[in-house]
Amino acid sequence: MGRYLLRRLANYLVLVVVAASLTYFLAGLSLNPRAKFEGRNPPLPEASITKTLDDYNMNPDTPILSRFGHWADGVVHGDLGKTIEGDDVNDDFGRRVGVSTRLLLIAALIGSLGGVALGAFGAIRQYRLFDRFTTLASFFVLAMPVFVIGVALKIGATALNDGSQTIKVLGEYDPQYAGQWNLDALVNRAQHMLLPALTLIILQVALYSRYQRSTMLDVLGSDFLRTARAKGLRKGKALVKHGLRTAILPVVPLLVYNIVLLFTGATFTEKTFGWHGMGELLVDSINKQDVNSVATVGLFTAVLVLIAGLLSDLLYAALDPRVRVR
């Protein structure tokens, strides 16, 4: 088991390095940071633009390999470079990861629990009204791009608010509460949190419940469940302890991957509701031609995939005794 994990880790590490480098090359070759400065009014002198770009290691005229070498050297020493505004990417990155975490923790928790519960219950009640309804509903949700869910919720909230400001549709908190953690600030944060969290929850519940339902259906007809019932276990206990515990196994990797990747994946939710997290950075950095930030997002995503892969391997081993024996 240990050797297997180590080999996986080595393979993942190589993949991360290659993926991050490729992202840097693509971003460095495709984006044009100069355009960001050229449109200024009054126009900046050519020499000072070049000087700034050189300082930020973004000058398109510098050979890509030497830019990459500079960037990679920085990354190895824990320096992600400068943003196009001249700030440190590290600071921006740290702040954004915090924002994303606050949004995702609750959403992922409720989303995965809800999805598993809904799917398992739907399987037990197969073809009853409840199952029909959840199946149809999840079909609709999965047919919607996230931004459609987000904007629809926004429109709904505006109608519900009816002029008041009970449900906030933009930002993480109102500016006057910045840095505060008293009761008022928490309430304010909750008001802001409601819609984006709901968007993520709806989506995750719909997705996970589909998987959970199909794995649970496979388990429901199994011999061991019948045995559990035959030896006298009550139905609920047998279903949860013997049924659900087995049926949840194949869903675990999916859960782990999705939750971990939400860090950069909640792009649409964060964009729609104006949260300044990692997902937003993905879109904004490209629009700003900010090579170093794009590269950071690429690196971060690759690392997330690595973490998700290892985590799901570990969790799987912890939950499924058969893997440990091998």
Place this chain on the structure above:
Amino acid sequence: MSVQLPPTTEPAPGPVPPGADGGRPAKARTSRLRLTVRRFARNRLALFGLCLLVLLFLGAYGGPLLTKWDYQQHDFMNFLSSPSGDHWWGTTQGGVDLFALTMRGLQKSLIIGLLVGVISTFLAATVGAFAAYFGGWTDRVLMWIVDLLLVMPSFLIIAVLSPAFRGSTWLIFVVLLGAFSWMVTGRVVRSMTFTLKDREFVKAAKYMGVPAPVIIFRHILPSMASMLIIDTVIQVGAAVIGESSLSYFGFGVQAPDVSLGTVIADNTTNASTYPWLFFFPAGCLVLIGVSISFIGDGLRDALDPNAAGAKARSSRKGKRPRREGPKRERTVAAVPAQATTAAADGQGAAQ
């Protein structure tokens, strides 16, 4: 339904007689195609999905003929007007008729979805089959590329490359979308090829000296046709969502062209106060997705009689649904689209 009887006795629609299990092996007379069509037609949701999709196509290409407005025409007497007899779905901020605009966007979204679905399934089938058939280093290298593409954030890559196709044709965008959505299916094809590789008909062909590409395209891939067909359909749905998501941020379909994503994006600032600007195009988008999911589901049940879904469905009228159907192998195939869809938000993976 006894197949021996002359074809006049088509199975009655509606309640299926108990025991009439569509999953029985076909007798010589009934062709596979007819059997599939019949099973598909029995599934009401799938049929509904198919009708919906046909309607959407008809609307997309026929709709613009019905209205007097063109999607590029500005009605300077009507800015942001609500739906009326003159402008069926209202007008945008620039006074463009929303119906004409949405239908135009629908055309592009449908076309892109279809193209990407075909491209990505073709890629998946080719790479997966070649990797498994040749094995060894071919397999290792190809699977490493699959892993790499899965690690690279596809949304980010396509978005970064978007300046490259800004100003040129949207077909580049289609190719990019396809190039980033085949990996999971590719793995499924690979594992299916591994089992097919040792079957007699493949071995026979091999020892008769049939070249490998011919074996793959003529013998191996047709054997998994049902999985590939289902996958194509699902990929179409995923591609429509991926396309609209990228276009929503301006990384997809570019200015003179419109897709549903750009239509929604352009009107999103006014969405709260003029909700119809959002609901009509978004509704079309959702309808595409829903119809394709229904069709995919129906096709799976029709093409793969062993799937648990098909059996349970036919015994739906019974009190107790049968559950002992063999493990639903195809769930794997059904999954990638939604999974990639979900991988980011989960949308970003461009699907």
